[in-house]
Amino acid sequence: MKSICLYFQLHEPMQLKRYRFFGIGTDHYYYNDFASEDTIRYWTENCCLPANNTLLEMIRSTNGKFKVAFSISGLMLELLEQYAPEVIDSFRELADTGSVEFLGETYAHSLSSLYDTNEFKQQVKLHSAKIHSLFDLDTKVFCNTELIYSDEIGEQVAKLGFKGVMVEGARHIMGWKSSNYLYKHPYADLTLMPRNYEMSDNIAVRFSNWGWDQYPLTAEKFIGWIVSTPAEEKFMMLGMNYGAIGVYNHAESGIYDFLKALPYHAMMNKITFATPSEILANNKAGDVLSSTEPISWADEEKDLSPWTGNDLQGEALQKLYSVGERVRLCTDKRIKYDWLNLQTSQHFYFMSTKHFTGNSQAHTGQYESPYEAFMNYMNVLSDFLQRVDEQYPTSIENEELNSLLKTINNQEQQIAELEEEIEKLKAEKQEPEKEIKKAAPKKAAPKKAATAKKTTEKKAGEKKAAPKAKK
Amino acid sequence: MNALMFGWEFPPHILGGLGTASYGLTRGMSLQGDMHITFVIPHPQGDEDQSFLHIIGANNVPIVWKETSWDRVNQLIGHTMHPDEFFHLRENIRYDFRRIGTNEIGCVDFSGRYPNNLMEEISNYEAVASVVAHAGGFDIIHSHDWLTYPAGIFAKNISGKPLVIHVHATDFDRSRGNVNPQVYDIERRGMDAADHIICVSNLTRRTVIEKYGQNPAKVSTVHNAVEPLAEADKVMKTPRKDKVVTFLGRITMQKGPEYFVEAAHRVLQRTKNVRFVMAGSGDMMNQMIHLAASKNIADKFHFTGFLRGKQVTEMLAESDVYIMPSVSEPFGISPLEAMQVGTPTIVSKQSGCAEILNNAIKVDYWDIDAMADAIHAIVSYPAMYKSLHELGEEEVNRITWESAGRKVRAIYDKVLGWS
Numbered sequence: 061m062k063s064i065c066l067y068f069q070l071h072e073p074m075q076l077k078r079y080r081f082f083g084i085g086t087d088h089y090y091y092n093d094f095a096s097e098d099t100i101r102y103w104t105e106n107c108c109l110p111a112n113n114t115l116l117e118m119i120r121s122t123n124g125k126f127k128v129a130f131s132i133s134g135l136m137l138e139l140l141e142q143y144a145p146e147v148i149d150s151f152r153e154l155a156d157t158g159s160v161e162f163l164g165e166t167y168a169h170s171l172s173s174l175y176d177t178n179e180f181k182q183q184v185k186l187h188s189a190k191i192h193s194l195f196d197l198d199t200k201v202f203c204n205t206e207l208i209y210s211d212e213i214g215e216q217v218a219k220l221g222f223k224g225v226m227v228e229g230a231r232h233i234m235g236w237k238s239s240n241y242l243y244k245h246p247y248a249d250l251t252l253m254p255r256n257y258e259m260s261d262n263i264a265v266r267f268s269n270w271g272w273d274q275y276p277l278t279a280e281k282f283i284g285w286i287v288s289t290p291a292e293e294k295f296m297m298l299g300m301n302y303g304a305i306g307v308y309n310h311a312e313s314g315i316y317d318f319l320k321a322l323p324y325h326a327m328m329n330k331i332t333f334a335t336p337s338e339i340l341a342n343n344k345a346g347d348v349l350s351s352t353e354p355i356s357w358a359d360e361e362k363d364l365s366p367w368t369g370n371d372l373q374g375e376a377l378q379k380l381y382s383v384g385e386r387v388r389l390c391t392d393k394r395i396k397y398d399w400l401n402l403q404t405s406q407h408f409y410f411m412s413t414k415h416f417t418g419n420s421q422a423h424t425g426q427y428e429s430p431y432e433a434f435m436n437y438m439n440v441l442s443d444f445l446q447r448v449d450e451q452y453p454t455s456i457e458n459e460e461l462n463s464l465l466k467t468i469n470n471q472e473q474q475i476a477e478l479e480e481e482i483e484k485l486k487a488e489k490q491e492p493e494k495e496i497k498k499a500a501p502k503k504a505a506p507k508k509a510a511t512a513k514k515t516t517e518k519k520a521g522e523k524k525a526a527p528k529a530k531k
Numbered sequence: 532m533n534a535l536m537f538g539w540e541f542p543p544h545i546l547g548g549l550g551t552a553s554y555g556l557t558r559g560m561s562l563q564g565d566m567h568i569t570f571v572i573p574h575p576q577g578d579e580d581q582s583f584l585h586i587i588g589a590n591n592v593p594i595v596w597k598e599t600s601w602d603r604v605n606q607l608i609g610h611t612m613h614p615d616e617f618f619h620l621r622e623n624i625r626y627d628f629r630r631i632g633t634n635e636i637g638c639v640d641f642s643g644r645y646p647n648n649l650m651e652e653i654s655n656y657e658a659v660a661s662v663v664a665h666a667g668g669f670d671i672i673h674s675h676d677w678l679t680y681p682a683g684i685f686a687k688n689i690s691g692k693p694l695v696i697h698v699h700a701t702d703f704d705r706s707r708g709n710v711n712p713q714v715y716d717i718e719r720r721g722m723d724a725a726d727h728i729i730c731v732s733n734l735t736r737r738t739v740i741e742k743y744g745q746n747p748a749k750v751s752t753v754h755n756a757v758e759p760l761a762e763a764d765k766v767m768k769t770p771r772k773d774k775v776v777t778f779l780g781r782i783t784m785q786k787g788p789e790y791f792v793e794a795a796h797r798v799l800q801r802t803k804n805v806r807f808v809m810a811g812s813g814d815m816m817n818q819m820i821h822l823a824a825s826k827n828i829a830d831k832f833h834f835t836g837f838l839r840g841k842q843v844t845e846m847l848a849e850s851d852v853y854i855m856p857s858v859s860e861p862f863g864i865s866p867l868e869a870m871q872v873g874t875p876t877i878v879s880k881q882s883g884c885a886e887i888l889n890n891a892i893k894v895d896y897w898d899i900d901a902m903a904d905a906i907h908a909i910v911s912y913p914a915m916y917k918s919l920h921e922l923g924e925e926e927v928n929r930i931t932w933e934s935a936g937r938k939v940r941a942i943y944d945k946v947l948g949w950s
Binding site: 080081082084370371372374375376413416428429431432434435438439442 | 797800801802889890892893900901903904905907908911912913914915917918919921922
C-alpha cells in the first residue's frame with residue numbers, strides 16, 4: 061500500500077514601502093501596509109480560504125483519511141491574524157480534525173540557516189511556540205525556507221529535536237537513488253524526506269500549462285502515475301507552495317476539482333494519505349544521503365542562486381547578518397520586529413538578476429528591477445543598522461557589550477541582594493551595637509563596600525566567560 | 532541586394548548621433564555579405580571609411596549638364612569621386628535645374644551641416660536625388676532622418692522602388708512639443724510616402740503613430756546599437772576620494788539638465804564625498820551655473836565646457852555614475868557608451884535606450900527623488916556599483932549593429948516581397 065504525503069509551504073512577506081535615502085535616520089517605519097493587506101486579502105480569497113475549505117471537506121468526507129501538512133511562517137501567521145483572522149480560524153478547524161500536521165520552519169521564512177546559526181535556532185523555537193499557541197500542536201518535522209538544506213543545516217535541525225526534515229530530491233545529490241524512500245543524515249540522528257519534485261511540479265507548475273503534453277492533468281491520470289511506481293516504493297512526498305492552489309493555478313484551471321477528486325481515485329487504487337510524521341513512523345530510512353553544499357527547491361539548478369547568487373544579494377545579506385548578535389541582545393520590540401521582517405527571503409529573491417529580462421516583473425515583486433529592489437532594501441537596512449548602532453555602538457566588542465548588558469540587567473537584582481545583605485549585617489550589628497556604640501558603623505561601611513565590589517567583579521567575570529563557553 | 536541610402540552625416544565628420552547611427556547600421560548590414568549600399572551624403576571630405584559601402588557626395592553630382600573634360604573633373608572632385616562615375620551620373624540628368632546656382636561642372640555646393648538656409652539645401656539635395664535615382668542600380672531606397680525624406684520621395688517616384696524611411700528623431704523630441712510646421716510637413720509627407728517606417732525606439736514609434744497619424748502596421752522599431760570600443764581595455768579610472776557623477780551632453784531643454792542639478796542638491800544634503808560634473812555646452816549652460824550657485828552647491832558642482840573625441844571617453848571612464856535625464860530622447864547612444872567603459876548608468880524612462888537596457892537604472896526624468904536615490908545607492912553601496920559595472924558592460928557588448936542590420940534587412944525583404 062502506497063501513501064501520498066502532501067505538504068504546502070505558505071509565506072507572503074510584509075511589503076517594504078518605497079523608502080528613499082532621505083528617510084535614513086528619520087523614518088523608521090518600513091512597510092507598505094496597504095499593499096501587504098491587499099496581498100494577504102488576495103491570498104485569503106483565492107487560496108487560503110477556499111483551499112482550506114476544500115481540504116476540510118475532503119478530510120470530513122473521507123472520515124479523516126485524507127491528510128495534509130502545512131509549513132506556515134510565523135510572520136505569515138502574524139499577517140493573517142492581523143488582516144485575515146478567519147484564515148487562522150479555518151486553520152484551527154483543520155488542526156482540530158487531527159488529520160493535519162504543522163511543520164517547523166524559521167519564523168521569518170529567513171535564510172538564517174545559512175548565515176546565523178544562533179538566529180536560526182531562535183527562530184525555529186519561536187515558530188514552534190507560535191504554532192503551539194495557535195493550534196495546540198507540536199512541530200515534529202522540519203521544512204526549511206524554500207527547502208534549503210545541507211548536512212550542516214541537518215545537524216542543527218537534529219539538535220533542535222526534529223526527527224525528520226524535508227529536502228529536495230535534487231538529482232545532483234540523489235544520483236540514482238529514488239526520492240520515494242527515506243534517507244539518513246550522514247552523522248546526525250535525522251531522517252531525510254526527499255520531495256518528489258517531478259510529481260510535485262506536475263501540479264504546482266504544469267497543471268495549467270496548455271503547452272504541456274500531458275495537459276489536462278486529471279486526478280485519475282495523476283494517481284495512475286503513482287500506481288505505476290515500483291511496488292517497493294511505499295510513499296511519495298508532494299511539496300509545493302500553497303499558492304499552487306488558487307494563485308498560481310487559478311480556480312478556473314480546475315485545480316480545486318482536481319484536488320477534490322484525488323481521494324476517490326487514490327482509494328480506488330488503495331493508495332492512502334499520510335502526514336509526514338506518519339511517514340516517518342511507518343517507514344525506515346535506508347541509505348545515507350549527504351549534501352555538503354546547500355540545495356533548495358528552486359529552478360533547475362536546485363541551488364541557492366536565486367537568493368545569494370549575485371553581489372547585490374551578497375552585500376545585503378552580509379550587512380544584515382553582521383548585526384545578528386547585537387539584535388539578539390536588545391529588547392526593543394520594534395527592532396526585533398523589523399529584524400525578523402528584514403530577514404524574509406523574498407527581499408533577496410527580488411534582487412536576483414538571474415531571470416531578469418526587463419520584460420516581466422514576475423521575479424522582482426513590486427520593484428521594476430533587481431537594482432531597485434536592492435536600493436530600497438539597502439536604504440531600509442541602513443536606517444535599521446543605524447538604529448541598532450544607536451542602541452549598541454559598533455565600537456564596542458560584542459563580548460564586552462554582552463557583559464556590560466548583563467551587569468546592567470542584573471543591577472536591580474544585585475542591588476536587592478546587597479540591600480538584603482546590608483539589612484542582615486545591620487541586624488547582626490544591632491546586637492553588638494548595644495555593647496560597643498561608637499566603633500561598629502565605621503568598620504561596617506568599608507566592609508560592605510568591599511563585598512559589593514567583589515560580587516560585581518565576580519558576576520561580570522562570570523558573564524564574560526559565559527558567551528565563550530556557549531561557543 | 533542593393534540599397535540606396537540618403538543620409539546627412541557620416542563619420543568622421545559628425546555633429547550628432549545621426550552620423551554615428553548611420554555608420555553603425557551600414558557597417559552592421561554590410562556583414563550580411565550580399566548587401567551593397569550606396570550612401571549619399573551632402574558633403575564628404577574624402578576620409579570616410581568606404582571599405583564596406585560606396586559613398587556619393589551630393590556636392591559631386593552634376594544636376595546641370597555642363598561641358599567639361601575628364602581631367603578637369605578629376606582635378607576638382609577626384610579626391611572624393613571617380614570622374615567616370617561623374618560622367619555616368621551626368622548622363623542621367625533629366626530635369627532642368629538651371630534655376631539652382633551650380634559651379635563650372637554643374638554641381639551644387641552643400642555645407643553638410645545645419646545652416647540657416649537648411650530648407651534650400653534640402654531641396655537641392657532633392658535635385659541631386661533625381662539624378663542618382665535615374666542612374667538606377669538599386670532595389671530599395673532608405674532615407675535617414677527628415678532632411679533626406681524629400682530626396683527619398685523623389686527617388687521613389689522616379690524609380691518606382693519602395694521607400695523605407697528611418698526616423699532617428701521627430702520634431703516633437705527636438706522642440707518639446709512646439710513643432711515647427713515646416714519641419715512637421717516634411718516629416719509627415721515622408722512618412723505618408725514611405726512603404727515602411729523604421730523607428731529607433733518604441734517611444735519614437737508611438738510618436739510617429741500618434742502624432743503623424745501613421746498606420747501602425749507599417750511602422751517598426753529597430754533599436755540602435757553601439758560600435759565596440761577599440762580601446763575599452765585601455766581606459767583607466769583614477770582612484771580618487773570623491774565619487775564623480777556625470778551629466779554629458781548638450782545643455783539644452785531636451786536633455787533635462789535642471790533635473791540633474793536638483794538631484795545633485797538632494798544628494799549633497801545627505802551625502803559627502805560626491806562631486807557632480809556637467810560636461811558639454813548649450814543654451815542653458817549659464818542658467819545651470821546660476822541654478823547650482825543658488826542651491827549653494829557650486830563647490831561640489833563642476834562645469835567642463837564642451838568635450839570632444841577622446842575626452843568624452845575619458846570623462847565617462849572617470850565617472851562613478853553617468854546620468855542622462857533627457858526629457859525626450861528618441862534613442863540616446865551615450866548611456867551605451869558609458870556602459871562600454873563600465874560606468875553605472877541612470878537613464879530617464881523617456882529615453883529610447885531605456886527600452887533595451889536592463890542593467891541600468893531607469894527613472895522618470897521629473898522624478899528627482901528617484902534620481903537622487905539611485906545616485907546615492909550607486910555611490911554608497913559597493914555591490915550596486917559592482918553589479919552595474921560588470922553586468923552593464925556585459926550587456927552592452929551584446930547589443931550589436933549586426934543584429935540591428937538583420938532586422939532592417941528583414942524589413943527590406945518584406946517590403947520587396949522577397950521573403
